[in-house]
Amino acid sequence: MIYLLLSILSSSIIFVVFKLYNKFGVNTLQAIIVNYYIACTVGFFGYIKNLEISEIPAQSWFPGTLILGVLFISVFYLAAITTQKSGLSVVSVATKMSVAIPVFAGIFLYKESTGIFKLSGIVLALVAVYLTSIKTREGLSIKKENLIFPLLVFLGSGIIDATINFLETTYVSETDVGLFSSTIFAIAGIIGTCILLGQAIAGKLKLSLKNVLGGVALGIPNYFSIYFLVMALRNPGFESSVIFTMNHVGIVTVSTLVGIAFFHERLLRKNWIGIFLAILSIVLVAYN
Template identity: 55%
Template sequence: MVYLILSVLSSTLIFVVFKLFDVFKIQTLYAIITNYVVACTVGFFLYDGPVGISDLTNKSWFIGPIVLGVLFIVIFNLMAKTAQVSGVSVASVATKMSLAIPVVMGVVLYGEHLSWLQIIGILLALVAVYLASIKEKSIRINRKALILPLLVFLGSGVIDTSIQYFEEVHLTDQEIPFFSSMIFASAALTGFIFIGMKAVKTPLKINLKNIVGGIALGVPNYFSIYFLIRALRADILSSAAIFTLNNVAIVMFSTIFGILLFKERLSPKNWGGVALAILSIILVALF
């Protein structure tokens, strides 16, 4: 349970740092790529086994971090595009509602058992995420743009399900830091290729603020994945329960930090979402 709490706190800190990006006018894309380099470096420092090309290619999970790293960058850009086309609320809801995918996969693929109270808690969690994420009066989606939030929903769910699969089938305790590092290394490499292509038209400018922002983001970003995998390996709760608690608690704490640190105002629907989040956590964790 400690690992799950640390994962939630790390992920919540990511949202706080993102908010600070806006306050200090940090360019998100460049800070994101820096963050992946930092996250990869942190993982290598924590890994005490041999590190080399042959060591990596001999791992049964070798291809996993490569694919996941590319997905990290792609889904990030899809989230940004969704926010621009359909609104921030749509992007947020599409991302967080994806918790349904690893929950269902945990039951279908790994035969995990959920009590009726836990199932009710998971359904309440989906409603809580929706209500807590709404920052506009209403969510309106252009039918032609529906493909964007759908891709964000599926992509986010695939990332969580893939992490769950590799933890379940391939990883040892010692390999967790190395595996996490390789995800971020792949994401960083993909990002460098992206900005390299972009630099053909627009010359790159190194900005110290972007680098500092990337460092501030990279450390909690690494530990959000690291502690999530540790929580999945602890076998205290089913993966379905862990993903539900993780996502709902992140939404709840991000909302609370938004109020305390950035004086954000919540609508009655937002408060209802927070209340349902607390109730769903109780049902999923205790029953």
């Protein structure tokens, strides 16, 4: 349980860092790419011993990290497009509702339990995520021609979680968790660097120290959000569908409370209802 709590805390810190990006005018793409290298470095120097870089491609989980690296960058790009076309709330809902994919993958692919308390908790969790993420009285407004973008963010985010769970369950040994996590970030960073090189060739790249610092601030909690999530999934006492549900709902709840405490965000009635349902869903899923 401690790994799950640490994963929730790390992910909530990411929320704070993104909030500060807006305040200080940080270029999100550049910071994200720097963040991948920082996250990779944290893992390589802090959690990996006796490493031979040349041996990484021979690992059974390496092809999966290539897929995850591409997905990390792709989902970020799609999230940026969705924000521009439909707003931040749409991205927030699409990302957080994606928990349905790894949860149902756990139930149908790994034959995990489906008790009444657990199923009720999962349904309440999805409702809670939606209600907590909507920050306007009008709700979501998406033009039909733009619907494809949040749908792809939903699918991409869910596939990332489901793929991490599959690789962790099937290929990643306990001693390889740090190396596995770092390799994902390294690949995403390399792909991101290629994007920046393309911008530089086109004469559109403007580097700034604050973007680098923003990447450093993001990279450390980002590494631990993945590392601790993988460690939580290794706990034999909890099924993956339970871990993912509690992780996403916990992040939504903590992030919302942090927004109130530190950024003076004002919540609507439906946001408070969402927080209540989030807590209730955690109780039901944990009780099952």
